Amino acid sequence: MKEMEKTCLHDNESLLCTIHSNDANHQAENLINWQQQFDQLSRGRFVGVINEIHFPDIHVFREETSQQLRQQCQIEEGGLWLGFSADNKSCRINNQATRSEQFLCRPGGHEFELLTPENFSIFGLVLHRSWLKQWLEQNDELADNAFDCLYLEGVAPQLIFSFRQYLSLLLQADGHRWSSLTQQLILKDAVFELLSLAQNAPATTMVSAQRQRLMQRVKSYLHEVDLSAPLTIDEICAAVHVSRRTLQYAFSECLGMSPKHYIKVIRLNQIRRALLQSEQQQTIAEIALEHGFFHLGQFGQDYKNLFGENPQQTRHRHFSHS
Template sequence: MNQNQLTHAHSRCGKIRHITAHDADEHAHNLTNWQQEYDQVSPGAFEGSIKELQLNGIQVFKEFTSQSVFQKCNVWSDSLWIGLPESKPEQSRINGHHLQSHQVMCRPGDIDFSLMTPSQFNIFGIVIDQSLLSNIEDSDYSSAQQFSLSECISLKAKTYNNLHYLLQRLLMHPHDGIPEKVCHDLLLLALHDVLTPESVNCLPPTSLKRRNQIVDLTLHYLKQHHDEPVTVTELCTLACVSRRTLQYSFESVLGISPAHFLRISRLNGARRSLRQATEQDCIADVAAQWGFWHLSQFAKDYKQLFGELPSETKHLYSTVN
């Protein structure tokens, strides 16, 4: 069942698509041409919204998520994404890398990356086709490959503030009557100031790369064995690391312990299955498929995280399924 609410606002600059959702993973699929999967981390009912504008090879959007979310993301091929958190940038992580003041996130298309974002989080995003980057001066520095090694770009305060103002203006004031061609040129000019030789790429240290590798390895294993009672000891053996190293890697990259992440991941997986369930499907069977053998404890943990019982989720979505 799709619980989205979709509206459009018209302006000379283009059609602004506004869509809301009440489920984290459903919200993840609302951003056009992105491949994403979201796991809700903080407890409570989820609210998400996206305002999105498409302009001839450039996508501009603002995303809001009410709860802390672990995001697995991949943007379309031959593109470059710039992400500018509007709130709590110091609490955001991209591939385990903490943002600092006046930094923006940066990832080329067709490359997997992860985000851990706090509750009540707003972020602006720009995705540009790589073919348009040749219109920007200093193209040797503005190709996606030049920025593929780092997750963050440090900007001058003026450049950062100008970019924030432009994105805020385009998405939050759609009736200003700015012609689409002018909007397009303004965005290219803004990216010219962002993608320059003066932009300091923040290369992750070797230690962070290693911690990311450990986390990625364990996440892949958990996905392949979600219906088995995987233990932290088993994950340590898999990654060939001590319990302390595994703990530190997860806390560094994701901000939570392996045991906590394991529980959160399984609960989110069970929720996805319940959203696809029919009236005939049994909640106990769904819980068991995700490694929850005690139904009462599963229901308690589920409600604590999502603010509703498994039966409520199943009923809400199965009426349409």
């Protein structure tokens, strides 16, 4: 199976591209002008598809992913990302559970995290900074940080339904095709209406600030810790100064999983990225040991359970396509 396959259709004015991927790391690289990294959290082979059109001021896409993912994302400074479920499934953004009909929202230059379920499909729009700046200037009652929020409220269900229908049609290869200029005008008008009606998410619906701060401390600690050393829950609790129960509650509310499971899948994803580096000369056993796996038989089983293939298959498949 190919690591990635890309097809593009021209209509003389715009370009619709479809990109297929069978690895979460490649899926993360396939959306251009994004800084992002994906960690696969659920078990099984990954299948991903992106349908996208790049207009001068707006990038619109639909992304489909087969496995549960932790996505660390960031778009260019000055731009704006809007996203909403294409299939009525909810996800989490920066540890906050969302409803399937909400428009997610993050300004450019700010890293954010998505936790998406299995078999998830999401529409995304990235508004270029030049267009967003112009729109804010035309709506001078809004501050520059008007969309520094996790999601937008106040959007009528009918508007969401119509917007979903339009994007579905726009991103179909065999759907009705308008001229590029007409597509842009319709899309900009819809986005303009959306931003005009939307309101920032009320603070009362957010995950408690205390647990947000706790999760940030935990993730900072895990980023700095020696990967080759065993890591216990008690060590994490001591490092961030909380009890085991408090830590368990925070992970359950913010990520929907236990700290132990989270650490294991993050390390397995780090190993997979190491195996996919063409210049990598270390053995699989050496890589596993460097990431805290000392029982190699159990490591191999955990890896296969998560990714649907053993580490040798990952390395062989990668080098066979290098």
